[in-house]
Amino acid sequence: MRRRGGGKGTQTSDLPFVSHGPQPIVLSLGVVDELQIEFSQYEHPVVMTVEDQAKYVGNSEGGLSKNLFLKDKKNRFYIVSALADTKVDLKVLSQRLGLGKGGLRMAPEEALGEVLQVPLGSVTPFALVNDSARNVSLLLDQGFKGQERCLFHPLSNDMTISLNVCELDKFLRSIGRDSSYVDLEANPPVGKDNPPDLAALVPSDSIVLPDLPEKAASLQAPPKAHVVSNNKSTEITAKATEPSRKVKNVKDKPVNSVQPSSSFKDVGQFVEEILDKTSALLLSEITEETIKQHGQQLGVVVSNCIRERLASELKTDTTLYMQTAYTEGFHVARKMFQSTDIHHQFRCL
Amino acid sequence: MDSKAAERGASENEKETPQEQEQEQVVNPWEVAAKEGGKIDYDKLIDKFGCQRLDPSLIDRVERLTSRRAHVFLRRGVFFAHRDFNDILDAYERGEKFYLYTGRGPSSEALHLGHLIPFMFTQYLQEAFKVPLVIQLTDDEKFLWKNLTVEESRRLARENAKDIIACGFDIRRTFIFSDFDYVGGAFYRNMVEISKRVTCNQVVGIFGFIGEDHIGKYSFPPVQAAPSFPSSFPHLFSGKDNLRCLIPCAIDQDPYFRMTRDVAPRIGYHKPALIESLFFPALQGETGKMSASDPNSAIYVTDSEKVIKNKINKYAFSGGQDSIEKHRQLGANLEVDIPIKYLSFFLEDDAELEHTKKEYGSGRMLTGEVKQRLIEVLTKLVERHRRARAAVTDEMVDAFMAVRPLPNMFN
Numbered sequence: 001m002r003r004r005g006g007g008k009g010t011q012t013s014d015l016p017f018v019s020h021g022p023q024p025i026v027l028s029l030g031v032v033d034e035l036q037i038e039f040s041q042y043e044h045p046v047v048m049t050v051e052d053q054a055k056y057v058g059n060s061e062g063g064l065s066k067n068l069f070l071k072d073k074k075n076r077f078y079i080v081s082a083l084a085d086t087k088v089d090l091k092v093l094s095q096r097l098g099l100g101k102g103g104l105r106m107a108p109e110e111a112l113g114e115v116l117q118v119p120l121g122s123v124t125p126f127a128l129v130n131d132s133a134r135n136v137s138l139l140l141d142q143g144f145k146g147q148e149r150c151l152f153h154p155l156s157n158d159m160t161i162s163l164n165v166c167e168l169d170k171f172l173r174s175i176g177r178d179s180s181y182v183d184l185e186a187n188p189p190v191g192k193d194n195p196p197d198l199a200a201l202v203p204s205d206s207i208v209l210p211d212l213p214e215k216a217a218s219l220q221a222p223p224k225a226h227v228v229s230n231n232k233s234t235e236i237t238a239k240a241t242e243p244s245r246k247v248k249n250v251k252d253k254p255v256n257s258v259q260p261s262s263s264f265k266d267v268g269q270f271v272e273e274i275l276d277k278t279s280a281l282l283l284s285e286i287t288e289e290t291i292k293q294h295g296q297q298l299g300v301v302v303s304n305c306i307r308e309r310l311a312s313e314l315k316t317d318t319t320l321y322m323q324t325a326y327t328e329g330f331h332v333a334r335k336m337f338q339s340t341d342i343h344h345q346f347r348c349l
Numbered sequence: 350m351d352s353k354a355a356e357r358g359a360s361e362n363e364k365e366t367p368q369e370q371e372q373e374q375v376v377n378p379w380e381v382a383a384k385e386g387g388k389i390d391y392d393k394l395i396d397k398f399g400c401q402r403l404d405p406s407l408i409d410r411v412e413r414l415t416s417r418r419a420h421v422f423l424r425r426g427v428f429f430a431h432r433d434f435n436d437i438l439d440a441y442e443r444g445e446k447f448y449l450y451t452g453r454g455p456s457s458e459a460l461h462l463g464h465l466i467p468f469m470f471t472q473y474l475q476e477a478f479k480v481p482l483v484i485q486l487t488d489d490e491k492f493l494w495k496n497l498t499v500e501e502s503r504r505l506a507r508e509n510a511k512d513i514i515a516c517g518f519d520i521r522r523t524f525i526f527s528d529f530d531y532v533g534g535a536f537y538r539n540m541v542e543i544s545k546r547v548t549c550n551q552v553v554g555i556f557g558f559i560g561e562d563h564i565g566k567y568s569f570p571p572v573q574a575a576p577s578f579p580s581s582f583p584h585l586f587s588g589k590d591n592l593r594c595l596i597p598c599a600i601d602q603d604p605y606f607r608m609t610r611d612v613a614p615r616i617g618y619h620k621p622a623l624i625e626s627l628f629f630p631a632l633q634g635e636t637g638k639m640s641a642s643d644p645n646s647a648i649y650v651t652d653s654e655k656v657i658k659n660k661i662n663k664y665a666f667s668g669g670q671d672s673i674e675k676h677r678q679l680g681a682n683l684e685v686d687i688p689i690k691y692l693s694f695f696l697e698d699d700a701e702l703e704h705t706k707k708e709y710g711s712g713r714m715l716t717g718e719v720k721q722r723l724i725e726v727l728t729k730l731v732e733r734h735r736r737a738r739a740a741v742t743d744e745m746v747d748a749f750m751a752v753r754p755l756p757n758m759f760n
Contacts, residue, residue: 316517322520326520327744
């Protein structure tokens with residue numbers, strides 16, 4: 001499909017040529033209880049950026065969304081879905097979630113496929129329909145509520161659907177999720193007397209990805225030159241009816257669904273966390289007030305404060321690190337001896 | 350009356366008939382109840398059992414020997430009684446080490462704060478004195494006394510082990526074992542040596558067994574006694590028959606170890622030393638100990654912040670007055686106030702506790718504020734425990750429970 005009209009620009013041309021024009025289509029999503037959700041749907045060439053998407057659908061009624069797939073240092077994942085114009089500051093969000101400054105990064109590409117099961121450029125709240133994304137936290141821009149309709153990708157970036165945000169809520173509820181609307185532009189202070197206001201949105205479980213040596217070529221959605229598919233409705237239902245698809249990387253542990261924090265195995269991560277905690281405390285203790293109050297002595301005061309407040313927490317963490325290392329060593333030794341039968345020596349004498 | 354005479358006297362007291370004991374408070378491993386409507390009288394208990402009060406000079410001595418501040422439980426008199434703790438310290442000063450022995454009867458998956466107390470204290474002792482520790486999970490006992498299958502009690506033992514490990518024990522010097530897995534070999538030989546030196550009449554006197562009780566109950570006490578002797582752990586203490594043992598426990602376990610101490614010299618070992626704690630009061634007040642069967646009597650390690658807040662606000666017995674005016678006038682009754690009691694267990698800052706007691710006792714501070722502070726303290730504690738617990742894997746439990754040598758356990 002080619003765009004009519006020449007030239008680039010963020011100004012959209014006429015509505016895109018789509019084989020089926022925008023119309024309200026009531027579909028049943030094969031999710032739970034055959035939900036009836038009202039939305040309009042547009043096809044267009046694959047778009048990798050919001051600007052590109054805007055060229056095709058920006059003229060239709062609705063707030064275009066931008067969707068970020070993020071990860072913190074403890075392998076917990078987040079989708080931040082916001083109006084294209086909302087300013088999202090990752091540093092501020094990170095603090096509001098209680099992850100310290102710089103605790104949030106863009107998730108790596110492999111995670112898109114492994115966790116959200118969508119191709120590059122298709123991050124969308126709808127990806128939460130997949131079981132692999134059950135531990136991903138969703139933050140929705142409060143601004144969506146003020147829009148008649150909002151525009152999201154369904155599960156691929158060659159389509160955009162437009163729906164009222166209540167319909168999105170309905171969908172989320174049907175897959176057992178809460179809708180958490182957040183004022184993404186707010187920047188409340190976070191410190192000793194002001195706990196991080198979004199801490200409740202941090203997932204309780206982390207997701208550990210396997211080390212994929214070859215970045216699977218399949219993750220890169222081949223740009224489709226022409227949209228051919230007539231079965232628009234199957235796009236969502238197809239994924240939705242596979243709720244049993246588990247994340248491939250979750251090792252077949254029988255019951256234990258809680259993944260222990262990987263920072264207890266990774267020196268770099270462990271040290272970073274210690275430095276994050278120390279630095280957060282340090283920064284919160286150095287304010288105009290405390291400088292005025294202690295002057296030259298502030299260094300000593302803060303130093304003592306850090307020692308006092310962090311000692312026992314760091315001890316706990318380090319003990320866990322040590323226990324984890326020992327356990328690994330123990331199991332290696334056990335394996336070694338199992339093969340030569342010497343382990344019988346260690347039975348109770 | 351010297352300590353040995355006190356002990357002898359105590360063993361004789363145990364021969365009181367059940368009728369005589371009805372009027373008194375009841376304290377044994379299976380039941381703790383104060384005299385009607387009152388609280389546990391610990392002075393009477395010490396008298397009756399024949400153990401010693403832990404006086405401040407001993408606490409100072411511990412601080413000197415370990416070069417660090419005494420644990421908050423020592424400072425606040427939570428661990429308040431002992432047997433032969435000064436002998437342990439004397440030996441330690443001479444360069445003779447000891448090992449720690451504590452345990453848990455895994456009767457339920459849900460652990461509450463009262464269960465954690467001996468483990469928190471033992472972890473401190475291990476760290477401060479740098480000594481090895483054995484932890485016994487009496488899954489056989491729970492099978493014998495409760496309505497559980499063998500499988501279930503073994504499973505509970507492993508689950509409880511995870512919460513115990515979360516208290517931060519040093520894996521390089523800690524051996525955790527379950528009776529169903531470990532009993533045998535040298536451990537069993539000691540059990541039989543012990544059983545030969547204890548009569549049926551004695552266990553009836555100490556534990557209150559009756560003719561209708563199954564023989565499993567009668568044969569259990571030696572199982573809990575055997576870990577007091579180093580030769581029960583040949584993979585750890587081979588050749589160290591002279592090694593002393595210190596047992597941190599709640600005071601209701603005293604009867605087991607009185608029996609053990611009676612037997613020890615007759616089989617050629619040191620008597621195990623004991624350091625004993627009060628009971629952690631139930632939320633509703635100090636008439637007994639926390640019960641795993643009433644979820645609102647205790648704060649569980651799995652309670653969320655919301656649940657903790659609700660439990661403290663709703664169920665924690667307050668010593669405050671009925672109305673604000675009356676409270677400002679008379680102040681709070683600190684003797685019965687549960688939030689203050691809990692704070693004295695868990696609020697580390699001595700100065701803050703003193704200040705709170707003063708303000709609350711004089712009526713200047715209200716119950717709500719005290720409860721709020723308690724909720725903060727408990728939430729932090731429970732959070733830390735949960736975090737540590739989440740990091741404990743089945744592999745880690747295997748490692749702690751493996752019959753393995755512990756080189757450098759005294760370093």
